[in-house]
Structure formats: structure tokens, C-alpha cells
Amino acid sequence: MKIDHLSSFNFGAVDLDPALFLETAASRLAAGGRALAYFALPEGTAHRLVMAVGFDRESRVEVYSALFTGPLRALTPSFPQLHLFEREIWEQSGLKPEGHPWLKPIRFNTPGAVPGVADYFTVHGSQVHEVAVGPVHAGVIEPGHFRFQCHGERVFHLEIMLGYQHRGVEKRFIGGPDKRSLHYAETLAGDTTAGHAWAYCGAVEALSGVNVPPRAQALRGVMLELERLANHTGDLGALAGDVAYLPTASFCGRLRGDFLNMTALVCGNRFGRSMFKPGGAAFDLDDALLKELLLRLERTYRDVENAVSLLWDTGSVCDRFESTGTVSKEAAEGLGLVGPAARASGVGLDTRRNFPYGPYENFTLSVSGSGDVYSRAYVRWLEIQKSVELVRGWLENLPAGPVEAACGQLRPDSAAISLIEGWRGQICHFAVTGPDGKLRHYKVVDPSFHNWQGLAMALRGGEISDFPLCNKSFNLSYCGRDL
Amino acid sequence: MEIIKPLSQYLAVMLLSPLLLGIINRVKALFAGRRGQPLLQLYFDLHKLLAKTPVYSRTTTWAFKAGPVIGVSAMVTILAVLPFAGRPSFLSFEGDFIFIIYLLGLARFATVLAALDTGSAFEGMGASREMQFAVFAEPAFFLGLTALARVTGQTSLAGMFGALTGDTWRVAAPVLALLTASFFIVLLAENSRVPADDPNTHLELTMIHEVMVLDHSGPELAYILYGASLKLWVFGSLIGCMVLPRHSGSWATDCGLFLLVMAAVAAAVGVVESAMGRLRLTKVPYMLITAFAFSALALIFQMGR
Numbered sequence: 001m002k003i004d005h006l007s008s009f010n011f012g013a014v015d016l017d018p019a020l021f022l023e024t025a026a027s028r029l030a031a032g033g034r035a036l037a038y039f040a041l042p043e044g045t046a047h048r049l050v051m052a053v054g055f056d057r058e059s060r061v062e063v064y065s066a067l068f069t070g071p072l073r074a075l076t077p078s079f080p081q082l083h084l085f086e087r088e089i090w091e092q093s094g095l096k097p098e099g100h101p102w103l104k105p106i107r108f109n110t111p112g113a114v115p116g117v118a119d120y121f122t123v124h125g126s127q128v129h130e131v132a133v134g135p136v137h138a139g140v141i142e143p144g145h146f147r148f149q150c151h152g153e154r155v156f157h158l159e160i161m162l163g164y165q166h167r168g169v170e171k172r173f174i175g176g177p178d179k180r181s182l183h184y185a186e187t188l189a190g191d192t193t194a195g196h197a198w199a200y201c202g203a204v205e206a207l208s209g210v211n212v213p214p215r216a217q218a219l220r221g222v223m224l225e226l227e228r229l230a231n232h233t234g235d236l237g238a239l240a241g242d243v244a245y246l247p248t249a250s251f252c253g254r255l256r257g258d259f260l261n262m263t264a265l266v267c268g269n270r271f272g273r274s275m276f277k278p279g280g281a282a283f284d285l286d287d288a289l290l291k292e293l294l295l296r297l298e299r300t301y302r303d304v305e306n307a308v309s310l311l312w313d314t315g316s317v318c319d320r321f322e323s324t325g326t327v328s329k330e331a332a333e334g335l336g337l338v339g340p341a342a343r344a345s346g347v348g349l350d351t352r353r354n355f356p357y358g359p360y361e362n363f364t365l366s367v368s369g370s371g372d373v374y375s376r377a378y379v380r381w382l383e384i385q386k387s388v389e390l391v392r393g394w395l396e397n398l399p400a401g402p403v404e405a406a407c408g409q410l411r412p413d414s415a416a417i418s419l420i421e422g423w424r425g426q427i428c429h430f431a432v433t434g435p436d437g438k439l440r441h442y443k444v445v446d447p448s449f450h451n452w453q454g455l456a457m458a459l460r461g462g463e464i465s466d467f468p469l470c471n472k473s474f475n476l477s478y479c480g481r482d483l
Numbered sequence: 484m485e486i487i488k489p490l491s492q493y494l495a496v497m498l499l500s501p502l503l504l505g506i507i508n509r510v511k512a513l514f515a516g517r518r519g520q521p522l523l524q525l526y527f528d529l530h531k532l533l534a535k536t537p538v539y540s541r542t543t544t545w546a547f548k549a550g551p552v553i554g555v556s557a558m559v560t561i562l563a564v565l566p567f568a569g570r571p572s573f574l575s576f577e578g579d580f581i582f583i584i585y586l587l588g589l590a591r592f593a594t595v596l597a598a599l600d601t602g603s604a605f606e607g608m609g610a611s612r613e614m615q616f617a618v619f620a621e622p623a624f625f626l627g628l629t630a631l632a633r634v635t636g637q638t639s640l641a642g643m644f645g646a647l648t649g650d651t652w653r654v655a656a657p658v659l660a661l662l663t664a665s666f667f668i669v670l671l672a673e674n675s676r677v678p679a680d681d682p683n684t685h686l687e688l689t690m691i692h693e694v695m696v697l698d699h700s701g702p703e704l705a706y707i708l709y710g711a712s713l714k715l716w717v718f719g720s721l722i723g724c725m726v727l728p729r730h731s732g733s734w735a736t737d738c739g740l741f742l743l744v745m746a747a748v749a750a751a752v753g754v755v756e757s758a759m760g761r762l763r764l765t766k767v768p769y770m771l772i773t774a775f776a777f778s779a780l781a782l783i784f785q786m787g788r
Contacts, residue, residue, distance in 0.1 A: 131604040131688075138685040152611075153764065242689075243760035244681040250515035316678060317760040324763070464608070465764040468686040 003417065005061050005355050008207045011415040011432055014050075014063045021049065021066030022073055028053045028062060029079045034336050034349075036061065036417065036428045038085035040093035041441040043067060047093040050443075052417055052430060056354045061417060074100035081336030084449060107163040107482055115163045116145045123149040123156050131464065135164050142478035150464055158459040158467075160452050165482035173431075173442035177204055177278070177410070181439075185429075186273050189446055189480030194220075194227040195422025196429075196444070197276035202357065202418035203431040204278040207410040212358070214399040216280035221359040222293075222394050223263065223272045225387040228423035230259035232340075232380040232387075235475050236308055239377050242469045243320045251307035258300040262293055280404030285395075294395050301388045308381055321374035325458035325470035328371055337454045338447045339425020340383065341474055343367045344375035351421035359394060376473040412437045422447060424477065446480030488734060492567035497559075499742070500716035501525040501709065503749040507676075510753025525712060529705045537701035542602045550597025551699060551706040557590035558713035564640060565717060568741035569724050570734070571641030579639045580628045583717070584621065587673075590710070591617055598695035605687045609694035612764065616679070616691065619771035620672050626778035627665045633785045634658055644724040652728060655788065658781045663725045665777035670718035670752070672771055674711065677756040679767050689764070719748045 003009045016024060029035065033053035040047040049072070050065040074097035076083045086097040087106045097103065108115040116135060129150055135143035143164040149157040172184050185200030186193045198220055205212060212220075237252025260270040267275035267283045274282055285293070311317050327337070332345035342349050346369035352360040366382035368375040415432045425447030434440035451474055458470045505522040512519025521527070539547070561583045563574040576582075595613055598606040632638050634655055635646040652659055672679040675692035687694050696707050723744040731737055762770060 129604065129607075131608070133688065138687060153608075240760070242684075242686070244677045244684065244756070245760035246511055246515045246757050250517055314758075314760060316762065319766075320760050320763055463764060465689045467688050468684075469689075 001064070002060060002062050005417045005419045006202050006206050006357055008209065008411050008414040008416045009063070011065075011413055014065045014415075016064055016066045018066040018068055018072070021051075021064055022075065024064055025051050025053070026075055026078065028064075029075070029081075031055075032057075033062070035079070035081055035085060036419065036426075037430045037443050037445045038082060038089065039430070039443045040068075040089045040095060041432065041443075042093070045069075047095055049089065049095070050430070050432075052428070054355070054419070056349045059354055059356075061355070061419075063415070063417070068095050071096040071098050073098055074103075076100050080334050080453075081450070083335075083453065105163065107166040109163075109166050109168065115166075116161055118161065120147050120161070121149070121157055121159050125151070127151055128156070133467075144478050146467075148459075148464055148467070153463050153465060155459045155462055155464050155467075158456045160456050162452070162478055163482055165479040167479070167483065169483050170442055170444055173439050176439045176442075182277060183273075186276075188444055188483065189424075189448070189477040190271060191231055192227070192422045192424060192427070192446070192477065192480065194223040194272040194276065195420050195424075195427050196446075197272070198224060198358075199418045199420040199422075199427045199429040199444075201276050201278045202420065203416045203429045204410065205407060206416035206418065207414055207431060207433055208278070208408050209411065210279050210405050210407045212280055213402050213405055214359075215284075215401045216403040216405075217358040218394040218398055219266075219281040219283075219285065219403060220276065222391050223266065223275050224420070224422075225391045226259055226263045226266075227272055228387050229384055229391075230256050230263070231423045231475075232384050233259060233304055233308075235472065236311065236377060236380055236384075238472050238475070239321070239373070239469070240311060240317065242472050243317055245311070245314060245317050248307050248310050248317075251303065255300055255304050255307065258296065258303075262296050262300070265289065265293060265296075277404070279407035280402070282404075284403045285398065290395055290398065294392065297388060297391060297395070301384075304384060308384070311377070312381075318374065320469070321377055322372060323370075324373040324466050325462055325473060326370065326372045327454050327458050329369075331457050332371065332454065335453045335457065336450050337425075338450050339422070340379045341376060341451050341454055342425065344379045345369070345371035349426070351419050351426045355419045357420065373469055373473040410437045410439070424448060424475070424480075425451065444483060446477055446483070448476040448478075448481040451476050452481060486573060489567075489571065489573040492570065492738070493562060493572060495738075495742075496562050496565075496567065496713070496716055496720075499745075500712040501529065503715050503719060503745065504712055506746055506749035507753040507756065510750050511757050514754070514757030525708065529709055532700075532705035532708070533702050535701035537699075537703050540601060540698060543600050543698070547597045547600040547698070548703065550593045550600075551696075551703040551710070553593035554590040555706040555710035555713070557586040557593075558710045558717065561586050561717055562713065565720060566641045566644045566724055567720065568737040569644045569647065569728065569730060570737065571639075571645065575639050575641040577638050577642075579641075580632065580643070581625075583640070584625055584628070587714075587717075588617075588621070590714075594695055594707075597699075601698045603698065605690075605694050606697060608688075609690055609692065612691045613695060616672060616767055616771060619768050619775065620669050623665055623771055623774035623778050624669045624673075626775065626782060627662050627669070630658065630778055630782040630785055631662055633782065644728075647724070647728045648730070649728050655785065658784045658788070659725060661777045661781040661784070663722055665774045665781070666718065666722050666725065667751075668770060668774035668777070670715070670722065670748075671755065672767065672774075673718060674715045676752055678759055678762045679770065681761050691764075715749075716745070719745055722748050 036052040036054045038051045046069045053062045131148040133146040145161040147159045188196040234256035240248035263272045264270045329346045350365040352363040368379040418429045420427045428445040430443040432441040455474045564579045595610040598610040635643045637643045680691040727744045
């Protein structure tokens with residue numbers, strides 16, 4: 001059934017017969033749909049499968065559901081983008097997708113499961129060797145286990161095994177919303193505070209039918225774009241650091257901090273915590289603060305421009321970035337990649353354009369097409385320019401009026417989908433309420449959930465020494481994927 | 484009392500070589516707009532490491548412990564042959580340039596053996612890379628020294644650099660310039676500097692030299708770090724002797740100038756590291772082949788002169 005994102009719909013109306021559900025799902029995906037979410041929610045002793053399909057070009061979202069008691073037919077062989085979704089369904093509900101090519105746990109949260117202990121894909125041959133990296137790494141990063149099947153320096157296959165960061169945070173939303181729900185949303189992935197907080201607020205607002213005032217929408221836009229600016233700048237610096245190019249690496253590290261400090265100026269927290277609340281924004285800007293923000297924005301942007309253009313002007317850096325870790329457009333579409341990683345492969349998907357929300361209108365998207373590390377870096381630079389333009393526009397023409405509307409009770413037996421373009425890509429929150437108007441189920445799909453497989457593909461046939469650079473060019477979240 | 488000067492030269496190298504890394508890091512910090520670590524950081528690190536108790540993995544054998552010791556001993560031995568400011572050290576003989584190439588090879592062999600001894604996938608990968616690049620670096624270096632022997636008509640390092648004067652530069656500038664360039668590229672590669680390697684990275688999968696010494700700790704790590712600084716001095720001083728042909732006649736002036744040139748070489752390494760990114764691993768051989776081509780060209784020019 002076609003629904004609108006960020007507005008509630010009757011959850012009972014999307015019910016289908018199980019056989020028809022699988023058939024419909026397959027035909028909609030074959031028609032160019034992209035799975036936004038696919039999950040099981042418990043209903044008595046059975047499980048209800050829910051799939052949300054997005055059609056990017058038509059800005060169309062469809063939701064289907066069906067009650068299952070036994071095994072189901074895996075759709076992964078035809079639609080690789082469902083690969084991780086079906087494994088998740090199997091792990092969380094016990095419904096076995098028959099014919100899934102690589103059925104194994106993804107978060108190891110069932111009794112007796114130990115993270116990382118599973119069968120791995122292996123390649124055999126006299127000169128093939130295996131390199132295992134992690135879960136404890138040399139840098140200050142999250143835990144994850146990476147297994148490379150190599151022939152000399154060349155990678156045949158990379159298997160990424162995560163799950164070490166699983167907290168069970170989705171479950172904590174059930175029975176809410178309560179005082180803690182928003183804070184759980186803010187910490188779904190720490191560097192995407194604004195993105196996830198907005199997605200959560202969007203879902204709650206849709207379910208309670210409140211309209212967010214324009215001033216609050218613009219302020220939210222500022223926070224989200226500042227988050228994007230900080231992370232993209234940090235990423236470009238980290239990419240430069242990985243190829244030992246010092247100037248950009250050092251300057252971008254500081255400039256990332258400047259953007260974070262601008263966020264702190266608005267709400268008192270460098271990562272934008274406590275800024276969002278269902279119904280609006282928690283903090284308003286006065287004229288002095290507006291001026292200060294604009295001033296800092298221009299100053300910081302000028303420095304970023306200087307630091308980043310060094311990258312494109314330095315032959316050795318460009319040579320290192322170009323044709324490293326290429327993900328073809330076919331692979332990106334097949335795996336359902338989102339965000340800068342998808343746009344770097346030439347996929348025209350940006351939630352701000354395809355599924356507009358809040359203050360975004362007539363958004364034009366930045367695509368840089370060859371799918372290598374260079375494209376993933378360059379698309380970030382294009383987005384930095386775009387974000388600065390947006391923030392400047394909002395700050396200069398901030399709509400007058402209140403920043404908050406009262407958010408009432410949630411509609412019972414309803415559901416809502418909220419799609420937000422976080423800096424890593426599309427964030428999808430799917431909220432379902434029970435008859436009492438409390439959250440009965442809450443599903444979070446972080447962009448990393450889609451994109452980790454893209455990283456594995458980027459390495460295929462490449463050099464193992466390119467892994468850190470490719471990894472940095474995706475810069476995915478471990479906890480956002482493990483939840 | 485003729486032993487006093489070589490001996491004080493020898494001790495000066497032993498004492499001053501860790502300073503080169505300090506200079507490189509300072510130059511890099513300057514380019515990056517940072518204040519940078521203290522100039523004497525390596526001395527502090529060595530002091531700290533020497534006081535620590537090493538930790539050994541159960542899979543390692545004597546080869547693991549021997550690696551750092553052989554590595555640093557080889558470097559200390561090379562110093563006895565290595566000229567300082569174009570003046571001989573106390574051990575110098577005909578054909579000693581072949582001797583130092585073999586000592587460098589021995590140090591590499593011991594390090595690689597120690598790395599393989601750990602049985603770690605990372606260290607094995609590093610060892611394989613180290614050997615792969617040595618295949619290209621060693622001929623370039625050897626051929627370069629051969630060309631220099633032809634230019635000067637000497638076969639000991641001290642003899643070669645002793646015979647090198649401003650006049651030699653005037654008549655054989657292309658040959659000497661090519662050799663200097665070749666030695667500089669070899670210096671970058673052999674001392675795991677950018678663009679061949681990245682001494683600052685923490686990413687094991689991209690490392691060449693650093694990954695081979697990950698398991699070493701305590702005094703043995705200190706030997707490795709110290710050995711690396713001596714190795715940097717060895718290559719740096721060859722370049723220093725090239726670009727600063729003797730001689731004012733005064734030992735003190737020569738030595739003072741030479742130390743300044745060594746600082747300049749370190750600064751040049753720092754500038755290179757700041758101004759460019761690292762090459763992808765598959766392209767490092769191309770850089771070393773360029774060094775080889777420079778050496779070969781120098782030899783050909785010299786033969787035809």
C-alpha cells in the first residue's frame with residue numbers, strides 16, 4: 001500500500017496474505033524498489049513481516065505486511081539488498097528464510113551465541129592465505145572483525161563480521177515514548193545525533209499528528225547540516241591522513257572541531273544532543289547568536305576550502321584515491337547502498353531530494369560518478385559546499401514564530417515511517433503503535449546497515465593495503481549497524 | 484693521536500643520529516601548522532624503552548630475539564666504515580662499500596626472520612613487502628656506489644668521498660647529481676619514509692617496515708628504533724658527503740658544515756613528507772626503478788666521459 005513518509009497510516013491496512021506478500025515484495029523490488037526496512041514484529045506466537053519499499057524517482061513509499069508462522073522463501077538470491085535484512089529476521093524471530101545463501105547471525109544476541117564465533121567464508125589453494133583483523137584495532141575505533149582471503153597482496157574476498165556493539169536499543173523504545181526515548185535515539189550512532197534524533201522526532205510527530213513550526217524546521221536543518229559539515233570535513237582529513245598527506249589531515253581535524261563548536265553554540269553540546277524534541281526544537285537563536293554563527297560559518301568554510309582544495313591539487317593524493325576501491329553503479333544499486341557512498345557510484349539518491357521533508361525544497365543533489373575513493377571523497381566536498389549554502393540561507397532568512405508545538409498522544413494501531421538524510425545516508429525509522437497508543441515496535445535502519453556490504457565489495461579484487469583507505473572513504477558506523 | 488678524530492666522529496654519530504628524526508618531525512609539524520613533538524623525543528623514548536622488561540609471545544624463538552640485536556650491530560659496524568664529512572672513520576679498506584651493502588642486507592635478513600618468527604599474518608605480510616622492495620632498492624644503491632667508484636677511481640667509501648672535491652662536481656656534475664637523486668630515493672625507501680611507507684600510520688595493513696616490528700617491546704624495540712636512526716644517518720651521510728665535497732683543510736670547520744648539511748638532509752625528508760601523499764604499494768617499485776635508472780645513467784655517463 002502506498003503511504004506518505006512522515007505521516008501516520010493505519011497499520012492494519014497493509015496486511016496481506018503471506019504468499020501474496022512475498023510475491024508483491026519481489027515484484028515491487030523488481031520494479032526498481034529499494035528496501036527501506038524489512039523486519040519481523042512479534043504478534044502472539046507468530047511474527048508479522050513488514051517491508052517498506054521506496055521508489056526513489058517517484059518519491060513513493062509502499063508498506064506491506066503479512067503474518068508468518070513458519071519458514072519463508074528467501075528473496076536474497078534475487079535481491080542482494082535484502083541479504084542482511086533476512087539474516088536479521090532469522091536471528092530475531094526464528095523465521096527461517098529458505099534458500100538464503102549465507103544465513104548466519106549478524107548480532108549474536110540469541111542465547112549462547114558469542115560474537116564473532118561462526119563459520120567464515122574461506123578460499124582454499126596452495127598460496128591463498130587468510131588475514132584476520134580485529135575486533136580489537138590499533139586506532140581508537142569501534143570493534144569489528146574483518147577476514148580477508150588473499151593471494152599475496154590481492155584480496156579475493158572480505159567478510160565483515162560485526163555485532164560486538166549490540167545494545168538492544170530498539171527494544172528500549174517499546175512501551176514508549178517516555179523521557180528516555182529521545183536520548184536513546186540521539187545515541188543510536190553517536191556521530192549522527194541530529195540525523196537519528198530528527199528521524200525519531202519525525203516518527204513521533206507523524207503518529208501524534210503535530211505540525212512542526214517552520215522556524216523549528218529551519219533550526220533542525222541547521223543542526224543536521226552542521227553535523228554533515230563536521231563529519232565530511234573530518235572524513236576528508238582522515239582520508240588525507242591515510243595517504244600520509246599531512247596538511248589537509250591536520251587542518252581538517254581542527255576544522256571539524258570548529259563545526260562541532262558551532263553546534264555547541266546553539267544547544268550546548270558539540271554533537272547536537274538535546275536540540276531536537278518531538279514537536280520542535282529545544283533551543284532558539286537570538287540575533288547575536290545568528291550573527292556569530294554566520295561569521296563562524298564563513299570563516300570556517302574559507303579554511304575548509306583551502307585545506308580541501310590542496311587534496312585535488314596534489315598529484316600523489318589524486319593518484320592514490322583514483323580507481324582505488326571501486327564500487328560499480330550496478331553493485332551499488334544491487335546492494336541498496338545509500339548516502340555519499342551511493343552517490344559516488346552514480347546512484348541518484350538523496351532523501352533531501354527524493355523524499356523531501358522539513359525545510360528542504362528544490363534540493364539539488366551532488367553526484368560524482370566513478371565509484372572509487374576519489375569519488376567518495378569528492379562527493380563529500382560537493383556536499384560540504386551545498387550544506388554551507390543551505391545553512392547560510394536558513395540563518396539569513398530564519399522564519400519567525402515559535403520553535404515548538406505541543407506534541408500530544410500517539411494514534412493507536414498506527415504506524416509511521418520517517419526518512420532523514422543523515423550525513424552517512426538515508427536513515428529510516430519505522431514506528432508502530434499498539435491499541436493503547438504506546439510504541440509497540442520500533443525499527444531503526446542506519447545507513448551503515450546497507451553500506452557495510454558495499455565496503456566488502458569495494459575490496460574485491462583490490463589490494464589489501466588499500467583496505468584502510470577504502471574503510472575511511474565509507475566511514476561506517478558499527479554501533480549504528482549493531483544497535 | 485690520529486685515533487682521536489675518527490673516534491670522536493664515531494661517537495658524534497652515535498649520539499646525534501636520533502636527532503635526525505626529531506628534525507624531520509619538527510619540519511612536518513611546521514608544515515601541518517602544529518607545534519610538534521620535542522626535538523629530543525626519540526632520546527626520551529629510547530631511555531624509557533631501555534628501562535622496560537620485554538614481552539615475548541610463546542610462539543617466538545631465539546630468531547625473534549636475535550633480530551633487533553643483529554640489526555643494531557650491523558648499523559654500528561657500518562658506522563666504523565662510513566666516512567664523516569668526507570674523512571675516513573677508523574675502519575676503512577678497499578671494497579668496503581660492498582661490505583656495507585652486505586651488512587645492510589644482513590640487518591634486513593635478521594629483521595625479516597624475526598618478523599616471520601612471530602607467525603603473525605601482519606608481520607608475514609610486512610616481511611614479504613620489505614623483501615619485495617629490497618629487490619629494487621639494493622641494485623639501485625649498489626650500482627650508484629659503483630658509479631661513484633668509477634668517478635673517483637677509489638673502491639673504499641672513505642677513498643671515494645675523500646677524492647670528491649669541488650672540481651669533481653665541475654667536471655662530472657650530471658653524474659653526481661643523478662647519484663645524489665638516486666641515493667635520496669633509496670634513503671626514503673630504506674628508511675620507510677613517505678612516499679614509500681608511512682612511519683606514522685597505525686594501520687597494520689598498509690605498513691611495510693613498522694608492521695615487522697610490532698611484536699617487539701622494551702629494550703629490543705629501543706635497539707630497533709636506534710638502529711633505524713643510525714640507518715637514516717648512514718644514507719643521509721652519503722648524500723651529505725656528496726653535496727658537500729671537502730675541504731677547507733680545517734677538521735672542525737668541515738665537521739661543523741657537515742652536521743649542518745645532515746640537518747638539511749633531514750629537513751628535506753620532512754619537506755618531501757609534508758608535500759606529498761604516500762604512493763600506493765604497487766607503485767613503490769616504480770619509484771625504486773627510477774632510482775635504479777638514475778644510477779645506471781650515472782654509470783653510463785661516467786663510462787662515456
